[in-house]
Amino acid sequence: MELKNKKWTEAEFNKVREEVLTHWPTGKDVDLQEAAQFLKGIPEHKNFAAKLRKAKQEGITLAQPRAGVALVDEHIKLLQHLQNEGEADFLPCTIDSYTRQNRYNECQVGIEESIKTNRSMLNGFPAVNHGVHNCRKVLAAVETPLQARHGTPDSRLLAEIIHAGGWTSNEGGGISYNIPYAKSVSVERSLLDWQYCDRLAGLYEEMGIEINREPFGPLTGTLVPPSMSNAVAIIEGLLAAEQGVKSLTLGYGQCGNLVQDVAAIRSLIELSEEYFKTYGYKVDLTTVFHQWMGGFPADESKAFGVISWGAATAALAGATKVIVKTPHEAVGIPTMEANAQGIKATKQTLNLLKGQRLQMSKELELEIKLIKAETKCILDKVLELGKGDFAIGTVKAFEAGVIDVPFAPSKYNVGKMLPARDNNGAVRYLEFGNIPMTKEIKDFNKQLLEERAKSEGRQVSFQMVVDDIYAVGKGTLVGKPE
Numbered sequence: 001m002e003l004k005n006k007k008w009t010e011a012e013f014n015k016v017r018e019e020v021l022t023h024w025p026t027g028k029d030v031d032l033q034e035a036a037q038f039l040k041g042i043p044e045h046k047n048f049a050a051k052l053r054k055a056k057q058e059g060i061t062l063a064q065p066r067a068g069v070a071l072v073d074e075h076i077k078l079l080q081h082l083q084n085e086g087e088a089d090f091l092p093c094t095i096d097s098y099t100r101q102n103r104y105n106e107c108q109v110g111i112e113e114s115i116k117t118n119r120s121m122l123n124g125f126p127a128v129n130h131g132v133h134n135c136r137k138v139l140a141a142v143e144t145p146l147q148a149r150h151g152t153p154d155s156r157l158l159a160e161i162i163h164a165g166g167w168t169s170n171e172g173g174g175i176s177y178n179i180p181y182a183k184s185v186s187v188e189r190s191l192l193d194w195q196y197c198d199r200l201a202g203l204y205e206e207m208g209i210e211i212n213r214e215p216f217g218p219l220t221g222t223l224v225p226p227s228m229s230n231a232v233a234i235i236e237g238l239l240a241a242e243q244g245v246k247s248l249t250l251g252y253g254q255c256g257n258l259v260q261d262v263a264a265i266r267s268l269i270e271l272s273e274e275y276f277k278t279y280g281y282k283v284d285l286t287t288v289f290h291q292w293m294g295g296f297p298a299d300e301s302k303a304f305g306v307i308s309w310g311a312a313t314a315a316l317a318g319a320t321k322v323i324v325k326t327p328h329e330a331v332g333i334p335t336m337e338a339n340a341q342g343i344k345a346t347k348q349t350l351n352l353l354k355g356q357r358l359q360m361s362k363e364l365e366l367e368i369k370l371i372k373a374e375t376k377c378i379l380d381k382v383l384e385l386g387k388g389d390f391a392i393g394t395v396k397a398f399e400a401g402v403i404d405v406p407f408a409p410s411k412y413n414v415g416k417m418l419p420a421r422d423n424n425g426a427v428r429y430l431e432f433g434n435i436p437m438t439k440e441i442k443d444f445n446k447q448l449l450e451e452r453a454k455s456e457g458r459q460v461s462f463q464m465v466v467d468d469i470y471a472v473g474k475g476t477l478v479g480k481p482e
């Protein structure tokens with residue numbers, strides 16, 4: 001199938017679908033019409049898109065954890081704890097790493113091992129292997145909407161099974177679940193495979209069922225300049241809308257400077273609304289703010305400091321949803337108690353800040369303008385490279401280094417751009433690589449980094465990048481020389 005940013009016809013979709021449903025035996029339980037009937041029977045309070053729309057109307061920020069274990073009953077117990085004790089507003093099913101690489105045979109081994117050892121031998125819920133009916137069993141056991149959260153370049157079979165299972169949201173996208181997660185998956189391949197997932201969501205929409213899609217905002221979660229992550233989010237949103245997606249949550253990963261993080265969310269909303277209007281897409285747009293995605297302090301009390309700071313920033317930014325971290329972040333998969341604690345700390349902060357927003361200021365206005373200008377430089381070039389087609393343009397933009405995600409494992413990412421924090425901890429471009437920014441923008445980024453260098457008595461250098469990567473885990477935002 002040739003890649004172009006054009007809505008797939010049902011014939012094109014069905015031709016691919018026949019093969020997708022054979023990738024694992026559980027694919028044969030997916031029947032679109034039967035699934036549509038099942039989904040229509042799900043009460044509104046368990047529909048992701050509906051709950052997001054309500055939160056946006058009420059101007060509140062909702063909290064969602066990440067969580068997933070190997071076996072169905074344990075996963076249900078975990079989610080019920082996060083709902084009842086943690087008071088989670090949305091529940092995830094974080095999918096295991098084997099499923100993310102379509103290695104369903106290894107999932108099967110992991111499931112059997114988990115049964116044998118009575119502990120989760122997978123780092124998430126293997127939804128493909130568990131199949132439609134077990135996904136429905138999970139949905140029946142909770143009272144909040146469910147979403148698949150993962151990092152899967154080819155999420156086609158996973159999307160089929162979780163949506164037929166009544167989970168009304170799927171996270172990911174052809175850039176955001178490839179470049180930060182895979183080494184050798186071509187951008188063209190992942191864009192096509194995610195067009196499939198978006199077209200599936202679009203088909204359900206056409207049958208009167210709302211399905212939410214959430215591109216993965218943070219990307220590598222390591223010093224990603226807001227304009228780079230916003231550019232990717234807007235592209236993935238536009239590609240999804242072309243396939244018929246009507247409920248979109250665009251995301252962003254906390255960088256740590258309050259003004260910049262609030263400006264990132266505000267500019268993401270403003271710029272995406274501009275683009276969706278230009279292209280005539282009628283979409284329910286919401287935002288999601290991911291609490292700090294970088295290195296965490298091992299000390300749990302300090303971890304709660306990071307978690308609460310992320311919650312506060314999400315509230316002050318006016319994000320619709322915040323993704324919660326846990327006090328076990330530095331060590332690995334959290335216990336269900338630690339996971340619930342992260343949600344409770346987050347909700348305490350959200351409740352205390354309810355209705356409050358960071359007021360407009362000269363600094364905030366400047367940062368919003370700067371992020372929008374930088375983002376438009378990237379998007380304009382992508383569109384030019386694609387001769388008006390964002391899908392083709394994205395493939396060419398990666399080849400040219402116009403889209404360049406810092407610290408990405410993918411061999412399709414040129415990795416020439418380098419970010420570093422300025423004196424206030426805002427993430428700036430230290431090296432632009434082939435990213436086409438105006439001279440004014442380049443000079444401004446350079447000036448801010450020079451100011452930091454001067455205050456630290458050193459040259460602007462790669463060492464700043466290294467220092468910034470380790471800083472938060474060591475208790476500061478900016479990695480100043482010791």
Ligand SMILES: CC[C@H]1O[C@@H](n2cnc3c(N)ncnc32)[C@H](O)[C@@H]1O
Nearest residue numbers: 066067068069094123124329333334
């Ligand atoms: C995007 C990476 C994030 O997902 C989190 N994560 C990955 N798998 C799980 C899991 N199974 N349960 C809870 N959190 C998880 C991980 O801690 C990290 O914060």
